[in-house]
Amino acid sequence: MASAENQAHTTKTVPRLFDIRNIIATLLAIYGVLLTIAGFAPAVLRDHDDSASAGNRANLYIGTDANWWVGLVVVGVALGFFAWAALRQVRVEEIDASGPDSDRPAAG
Amino acid sequence: MTATALAADNVLRLNVGALDYVLIAIYFVFVLGIGLLARSQISSSLDFFLSGRRLPVWVTGIAFVSANLGAIEIMGMSANGAQIGLSTMHYYWIGAVPAMLFLGVVMMPFYYGSKVRSVPEFMRKRFGPGAHLVNAISFAAAQVLIAGVNLFLLATVINALLGWEKWVSLIVAAAIVLTYTALGGLSAAIYNEVLQFFVILAALVPLTIFGLIKVGGWSGLRDKVIDATKSDGSVTATVHEQLTTWPGQALSGFNSPVWSVIGIVFGLGFVLSFGYWTTNFVEVQRAMASDSISAARRAPIIASFPKMFIPFVVVIPGMIAAAAIGDMIHLKSTGSGQITYNDAMLLMIRDILPNGLIGVAVAGLLASFMAGMAANISAFNTVFSYDIWQQYVVKDRPDNYYIQVGRAATVAATVLAIFTALIASGYSNLMDYLQTLFGFFNAPLFATFILGMFWKRMTATAGWAGLVAGTLSAIFVFILSKVGVINLPGQGMPFVAAAAAFIVDIIVSVVVSMVTAPKPAAELAGFVYSETPKEMFFDPESAGKPWFQRPVPLAGVMLVLSVALNIVFH
Numbered sequence: 001m002a003s004a005e006n007q008a009h010t011t012k013t014v015p016r017l018f019d020i021r022n023i024i025a026t027l028l029a030i031y032g033v034l035l036t037i038a039g040f041a042p043a044v045l046r047d048h049d050d051s052a053s054a055g056n057r058a059n060l061y062i063g064t065d066a067n068w069w070v071g072l073v074v075v076g077v078a079l080g081f082f083a084w085a086a087l088r089q090v091r092v093e094e095i096d097a098s099g100p101d102s103d104r105p106a107a108g
Numbered sequence: 109m110t111a112t113a114l115a116a117d118n119v120l121r122l123n124v125g126a127l128d129y130v131l132i133a134i135y136f137v138f139v140l141g142i143g144l145l146a147r148s149q150i151s152s153s154l155d156f157f158l159s160g161r162r163l164p165v166w167v168t169g170i171a172f173v174s175a176n177l178g179a180i181e182i183m184g185m186s187a188n189g190a191q192i193g194l195s196t197m198h199y200y201w202i203g204a205v206p207a208m209l210f211l212g213v214v215m216m217p218f219y220y221g222s223k224v225r226s227v228p229e230f231m232r233k234r235f236g237p238g239a240h241l242v243n244a245i246s247f248a249a250a251q252v253l254i255a256g257v258n259l260f261l262l263a264t265v266i267n268a269l270l271g272w273e274k275w276v277s278l279i280v281a282a283a284i285v286l287t288y289t290a291l292g293g294l295s296a297a298i299y300n301e302v303l304q305f306f307v308i309l310a311a312l313v314p315l316t317i318f319g320l321i322k323v324g325g326w327s328g329l330r331d332k333v334i335d336a337t338k339s340d341g342s343v344t345a346t347v348h349e350q351l352t353t354w355p356g357q358a359l360s361g362f363n364s365p366v367w368s369v370i371g372i373v374f375g376l377g378f379v380l381s382f383g384y385w386t387t388n389f390v391e392v393q394r395a396m397a398s399d400s401i402s403a404a405r406r407a408p409i410i411a412s413f414p415k416m417f418i419p420f421v422v423v424i425p426g427m428i429a430a431a432a433i434g435d436m437i438h439l440k441s442t443g444s445g446q447i448t449y450n451d452a453m454l455l456m457i458r459d460i461l462p463n464g465l466i467g468v469a470v471a472g473l474l475a476s477f478m479a480g481m482a483a484n485i486s487a488f489n490t491v492f493s494y495d496i497w498q499q500y501v502v503k504d505r506p507d508n509y510y511i512q513v514g515r516a517a518t519v520a521a522t523v524l525a526i527f528t529a530l531i532a533s534g535y536s537n538l539m540d541y542l543q544t545l546f547g548f549f550n551a552p553l554f555a556t557f558i559l560g561m562f563w564k565r566m567t568a569t570a571g572w573a574g575l576v577a578g579t580l581s582a583i584f585v586f587i588l589s590k591v592g593v594i595n596l597p598g599q600g601m602p603f604v605a606a607a608a609a610f611i612v613d614i615i616v617s618v619v620v621s622m623v624t625a626p627k628p629a630a631e632l633a634g635f636v637y638s639e640t641p642k643e644m645f646f647d648p649e650s651a652g653k654p655w656f657q658r659p660v661p662l663a664g665v666m667l668v669l670s671v672a673l674n675i676v677f678h
Contacts, residue, residue: 020142020167020299024306027138031131031310031468038127038464045463046125053459055434057332060459062318067464070314077306 025081032075039068119435119446120268120454128467135307135471136284139300139478143288146296153510156293157490158225158397163295165403167302169410171394172208173418174301177308178480179473180261182422186456187449188599189419189426190436191336193350194677195359196426198372200419203381205412205670209663211386211395212409216659217645218561219392220404222634227389228495234560234635235571236627242575243553244495247389250546251488252521255481256528257543262477263529269454269470278529281474285482286522289489290515294397297479297486301394304479305414308472311457311465312421318460319428329424332431339443350427354678360603361596375603379610383550387557390487402649405659412666416673426452433459481525489517544586544602551606552578555613564636568627570620578613582606 038044042064053060122128150156163171188196224230228247232240262281263274288296323329336345336358345358355365355372362368385391385408395407429436429452436455439445447455457469493514502509531538552575559574560566585605588594594604632639647659655661 020302023138023142023299024303027134027303028306028310030134031307034127034131035464035468042462044127046123048123048462052119052121052435053433055438056432056459057434057437058323058432060319060322060428060432060456062322062460062462064462064464066314066318066462070310070465070468074310 019085021081021085025078025085028074028078028081032071032073032078035067035071035074037071039065039071042067120451120458121271122269122458122466122470123463124270124466124470125463127464128470131464131467132471132474135475138303139284139475140288142299142303143291143296146288146292146299149295150293150511153493153507153514154225155295156511156514157486157494158393159293159295159298161397162399163298163397165398165406165410167298168394168398168403168407170305170414171298171301171397172391172407172411173414174305174479175390175394175483176204177305177418177476178258178483179265179476180258180480182308182312182473182476183261183265183450183453185419185422186426186429186453187451189423190430190440190452191426191449192345192358193333193427194353194423195345195349195356196423197353197419197673197677198356198359198376199381200415201353201670201674202372202377204385204415205666206377207381207385208408208412208415209666210382211392212405212407212659213663215386215557215561216395216405216408217401218635218637218640219396220398220401221640221645225396225494226491227387227392228491230557230635231571232495232499234632235556236568238568239556239571239575240495240499242572243549244491246546246549248488248491248496250549251390251484251491252524253528253542253546255484255488255521255525257532258477258481258484259525260529260532262474262481265454265473265477269457269473274533278526281478281481282522282526285478285485286518289482289485290518293511293514294393294486294490297482298394298397300475300482301479304472304475307468307475309421311461311469311472312425314465315456315460315469316421316425316428319425319432319456322460323428323432329428329431333427334431334437334440336430336440337443352678353674360600362600371600371603371607375600375607379551379554380603380606383552383554383606383610387550387553389491390483393487393490400647400649401645402647402657402659405647406657406662409659409663409666412663412670416666416670422453425456429453429456485518485521485525488521489514492517492521545583547602548579548582548586548605548609549575551582551609552613555610556617559614559617560636562637563621564629564632564638565621565626566617567621567624569624570617573620574613574617577616578609581612582609584608 045064048061149160152160154160185196185199188199219227219230222230222233224233228240228244231243259278259282263278266272266277267274288300320326320329323332330351333347333350335343335347336350337343349358355368357363357365357368360368360371362371395404398404398407430440433455435445435447436452439447439449457466461469493510497513498510555578556571556574560571582605585594585608586601589596589601594601596604629639634640634644650658655665
């Protein structure tokens with residue numbers, strides 16, 4: 001059973017319709033931009049109210065500026081993923097370009 | 109963590125704003141979108157159940173670590189950090205990492221090289237239907253149970269954080285998981301696990317860094333750690349024990365430091381963790397979806413690298429919570445309070461993060477609950493369809509038929525998980541016992557597998573007899589600890605139970621093999637080391653590649669790193 005299925009796979013090229021790296025990058029980019037905006041325009045946020053933390057030994061609240069610190073880092077990571085996906089394309093396209101030495105379709 | 113152990117709701121309620129909900133909603137759109145996109149790539153049952161064995165190694169490696177980075181793990185291990193401090197690191201550096209390396213170096217060639225489609229299928233081909241049924245049915249039942257407990261906890265956490273009615277979040281989460289796993293199969297589950305990994309890190313890494321800044325860095329944290337005290341005034345973990353990893357008596361509960369080290373290395377490290385990481389199909393399935401034997405072996409080895417460093421963003425926040433947050437300090441110094449240790453991570457999110465980052469953290473928590481559930485369901489539908497339905501009920505149908513079976517099994521498992529979640533809300537102790545019980549299957553499984561892979565004389569009867577005897581002896585140890593014959597105050601009971609199960613399984617398997625007839629050698633190729641032709645495990649891709657693209661040298665480097673972490677934080 002298993003071997004028959006494997007043969008079915010090697011005989012047809014399964015096209016890659018999407019690359020998970022671009023999806024990760026898109027989500028992170030949206031998150032990063034929204035966080036950065038929220039960091040520079042804290043008026044869009046609710047007022048900080050954490051009465052339950054009154055008994056803490058140290059005030060832990062980091063403040064709304066943290067949004068843009070993290071936001072910019074996340075945008076950077078997103079750009080990294082976009083660049084990786086653009087520079088190292090999935091192998092199906094390499095088969096078209098480089099010929100018979102890689103006969104197995106691979107995900108990206 | 110135990111199923112009910114969360115604080116009364118309003119203590120944990122987050123100050124959630126519109127932006128937070130927007131971030132959560134965007135995440136849901138992506139999750140469902142991945143399900144739809146993955147659907148277009150399914151043309152055979154192997155595509156649905158094993159992603160057509162064509163995922164690249166970085167995807168399967170991240171999915172491997174992410175399938176285990178569920179919310180239960182995050183909340184449970186930060187609870188351990190709050191309670192016993194750095195001793196928790198043993199779950200990672202002695203527990204998970206060596207076991208993951210062993211899976212990649214020693215066991216994955218058997219799983220991938222023999223072309224089996226699941227761990228129970230390996231069991232069937234090596235030992236026949238007896239051991240196979242024990243393995244397949246107990247595994248399938250455990251997955252439904254764990255998925256249900258996951259769902260119940262998700263509803264409880266969302267209720268505490270956001271104030272939603274429990275049934276709303278329960279139904280919404282179940283519907284989302286069902287939609288993307290039924291549409292996209294294992295690929296959708298794996299891709300979402302990879303996405304979840306980055307979202308949860310985007311919340312946990314800043315949380316840890318900000319928390320450390322606020323308590324005055326690592327030295328400030330060390331100064332603020334306090335003794336963990338029970339309600340009767342006895343100290344369960346001293347400050348010194350919480351700031352060192354060895355000998356880990358606060359973790360094992362042994363009085364003797366020597367026995368504590370032996371218990372942790374043999375019980376937790378060798379038996380319990382090797383059993384979990386090398387035989388649990390939820391994990392192994394991720395590596396099996398890789399595109400070559402080299403990639404399948406490297407997936408768990410690559411995964412061991414993030415696994416080594418994850419405790420820094422899970423355990424350390426727990427320690428910060430117990431050092432700085434008033435409610436947690438009260439609990440830790442008196443043994444009672446209106447919160448539990450399981451709330452440590454949630455309290456950190458409440459007290460440190462501003463709106464915006466709260467949304468990322470809640471999306472990450474929701475994602476890890478749903479990814480955990482999807483991992484259980486995608487492993488369940490594979491074992492159910494290939495190992496139970498195709499093997500014993502309806503054989504020899506066209507391949508397409510088994511995709512339909514897989515989709516139907518996904519729906520059935522989700523409905524069963526919802527019912528399990530409802531039962532869990534009424535009988536949480538029952539759920540805790542059942543989870544402990546299913547945990548007992550792993551240690552004897554590992555004993556049977558490892559003996560069966562390297563000893564060709566081991567017989568089919570020995571396969572199931574060893575499994576049953578090993579599991580029963582673990583249950584026996586568990587009962588002894590419940591009635592008070594064995595008294596271990598820490599978390600050492602599962603270590604002892606697992607060690608007993610392993611030893612009994614080996615003894616019974618050897619004795620039974622001596623009096624029963626072994627399988628003919630010809631049927632053992634690919635399943636027993638000495639009977640397998642070298643070509644079967646040969647990996648043409650690795651030849652001539654640099655060290656970091658070959659499994660064994662890479663595993664060596666990871667092992668050295670893990671030992672170094674043990675030495676630095678001893």
